[in-house]
Amino acid sequence: MEWQFGPYVVQGLIARGGMGEIHRAHDSRHQRTVALKLIAERHAEDAEFRRRFQREAQATARLRDPHVIPIHSYGEIDGRLYLDMRLVDGTDLATHLASYGPLDPDRAVGLLEQVAHALDAAHADGLVHRDVKPSNVLVGRTGFAYLVDFGIAYAASTGTAATSTGVTVGTLAYMAPERFGEGPAEPSSDVYSLTCLFYECLTGRKPFQREATVAMISAHLNDDPPRPGTTAPHLGSAFDAVIARGMAKDPAHRFGSAGELADEARAALHAAPTAPRTATARQPAEPPRRKSRRRLVIAGLAALGAVLVAGAAWTLTPSGRWQPTDDRRITAVPGALVDADLGVSVPVSTPVCNDSYAVVVGAAFEASTVQRLLDEFPGSDYLHVPSTPCGATAKTSTSGKAIYSVYFGPFADEASACERLDAAREQADDAYVKQLSSTGTPAVIACD
Incomplete structure (x- = not known):
């Protein structure tokens, strides 16, 4: 009602x-x-x-x-x-892990990178979250993650606790050892909690399995960090050192930032074995398709990229759009991009990686989904991420399918892109502005 x-x-x-x-x-x-x-x-x-x-x-x-x-x-x-x-159309990470079990390592690292990005931004602004845990991470249907519920966050510079009753807030399974004392939480405390979350993503289990409160506190204070390769043998030992450092008892011995933790996890992923998971690990089912038109939840940094096409000449139109000098979209370009054209109503495009801006409104793996997005967003284009990475953190899905992005632009300046973003969000709540940077570093623009 x-x-x-x-x-x-x-x-x-x-x-x-x-x-x-x-x-x-x-x-x-x-x-x-x-x-x-x-x-x-x-x-x-x-x-x-x-x-x-x-x-x-x-x-x-x-x-x-x-x-x-x-x-x-x-x-x-x-x-x-x-x-x-x-409003985000998705589910929290705790529910997902309970329903489907641990994530594939590449997906776990990708999610870690997104949450780390949010934490580093908060820490740079003097805030400590203090309750990083799977239930406080929302994941959209295409993988874009949000860190939520800063309800117990506080200004780190004040050194004051944000409790009205004197009871320590947070969830015991993810709390850093120093949190059980009198001192204030620091960014390093969030790094510890994020490492606990990452361990659970990899293994499907909390770092310390304890039923009693006293036993859980004792484990955080005294027990060695668990080895994900022991709990999940298919991982090997590649992530063991990452977890050990992220969950170090002494805050000074942890990673210096959440981003540093994510970087080390990414490096460990490249060194990890490719052995299959055990038969008990549950794979997530494809999300059900709605019969009615849905609001889109957009995949994040993994979904968009661009490279400079050799020999192509581009001009800037009065509307702020970059296009080939012959005013036609490129339908045949060297290499893999030729084969990447899905044959839908709009040819695959190749925006220049020149620090211009694009408004991403969707990501997909199949031609039918790309076509639906193009129909829902008239005037949009699509690109093939593996051929046009431009800083994308991932190019394929966990099953190896190539990612395609549907977008508006490129726009010459941030203001023009943000103006288009406002209109796009009437249909896609989580549309976002991406800068097409040649540096290889993903740059998502936060429009005011």
């Missing part, structure tokens, strides 16, 4: 937790569907909680990383605190 909450038409419950509920709602002011977080009414008279809520909202709202769920607005309506956030 729908009900009214200020300008929001609340349509249904998404999740319920200790702090309140998250609902799907329609924002009548901006004509968009959002995730509306309603804080439990019992907190209304708690002055300390109100201050913490204000800090949460302000801290998260100023983050501009694409892997952090954007907060549209926050405040109080009829004595009820609320957060208005982007």
